[in-house]
Amino acid sequence: MTLGMKIMFEIAAPKEYLTEKMLAGLEPEPIVLPAWAPMGSLA
Numbered sequence: 001m002t003l004g005m006k007i008m009f010e011i012a013a014p015k016e017y018l019t020e021k022m023l024a025g026l027e028p029e030p031i032v033l034p035a036w037a038p039m040g041s042l043a
Contacts, residue, residue, distance in 0.1 A: 015023065 015026075
């Protein structure tokens with residue numbers, strides 16, 4: 001496993017800055033996780 005596979009980045013950005021590919025990822029219904037699940041630093 002490389003270092004790139006171990007690190008994940010999380011950002012918040014206005015939709016006007018997203019690419020078409022990124023916007024397409026927003027179309028599916030979100031998966032709701034249980035309250036105990038880690039939500040990251042933006043939660």
